[in-house]
Amino acid sequence: MDVHMTGAIVFDLDGTLVDSAPDLHAAVNRMLAEHGALPLSLETIIGFIGNGIPTLVRRVMTARGLPSSQEAQMIQRMLAHYNAQPADLSRPYDGVVNALTTLKQAEYALGVCTNKTLTPAIRILDALDLSRFFDVVIGGDSLPVTKPDPAPLLAAFAELGADPALYVGDSEVDAETARRAGIRFGLFAGGYRKTPVEALPSTFVFDDFASLPAQVDALSPA
Ligand SMILES: O=C(O)COP(=O)(O)O
Ligand SMILES: [Mg+2]
Numbered sequence: 521m522d523v524h525m526t527g528a529i530v531f532d533l534d535g536t537l538v539d540s541a542p543d544l545h546a547a548v549n550r551m552l553a554e555h556g557a558l559p560l561s562l563e564t565i566i567g568f569i570g571n572g573i574p575t576l577v578r579r580v581m582t583a584r585g586l587p588s589s590q591e592a593q594m595i596q597r598m599l600a601h602y603n604a605q606p607a608d609l610s611r612p613y614d615g616v617v618n619a620l621t622t623l624k625q626a627e628y629a630l631g632v633c634t635n636k637t638l639t640p641a642i643r644i645l646d647a648l649d650l651s652r653f654f655d656v657v658i659g660g661d662s663l664p665v666t667k668p669d670p671a672p673l674l675a676a677f678a679e680l681g682a683d684p685a686l687y688v689g690d691s692e693v694d695a696e697t698a699r700r701a702g703i704r705f706g707l708f709a710g711g712y713r714k715t716p717v718e719a720l721p722s723t724f725v726f727d728d729f730a731s732l733p734a735q736v737d738a739l740s741p742a
Pocket of ligand 2: 532
């Protein structure tokens with residue numbers, strides 16, 4: 521990889537670096553069971569991921585017809601369940617560790633910008649031995665606003681202090697965030713997106729992390 525290419529790359533977490541839906545699903549169903557409500561399927565929960573845990577809980581409550589007066593308490597219970605077991609079932613996608621290793625060796629500064637609450641985000645990165653790659657992690661509660669507002673992504677790049685080369689994410693929210701931030705976007709097609717890839721603005725699309733370093737190398741200098 522050419523030295524002149526080196527800059528900063530920021531990654532989304534859920535559905536991009538890590539297949540985290542199984543632990544979110546388990547925590548949701550533990551929370552629902554406490555309230556005497558029926559469980560929801562993994563597929564349903566995947567459709568609710570992308571805008572952070574408070575929004576996930578609101579979507580779950582709507583699906584189960586639970587009164588919004590219980591919202592604050594349910595968000596608190598969800599966080600308690602999820603923080604206790606954030607990475608029992610979650611795994612990095614194939615090729616993620618090798619791709620991060622290659623990009624780090626090429627002296628890219630790497631960061632994470634997720635809408636997931638910061639505490640479980642850091643616990644997951646630690647549990648899956650991914651924290652060592654990242655110099656900054658911005659969570660859904662790090663700033664007063666969340667993605668698709670561009671502020672969290674711009675804050676991640678500002679902390680990294682290198683030229684923004686690329687944002688990598690899996691969802692509609694990520695594509696919109698990159699567009700509003702004016703930063704190139706690599707769309708991982710293997711995550712939790714609901715829209716066809718053609719409908720989302722991206723610099724490139726990839727479905728295998730083994731191909732990511734070469735895609736980054738092919739970009740013009742940041
Ligand atoms: O927690 C969510 O809902 C989404 O998290 P993400 O921004 O890492 O995809
Ligand atoms: Mg995501």
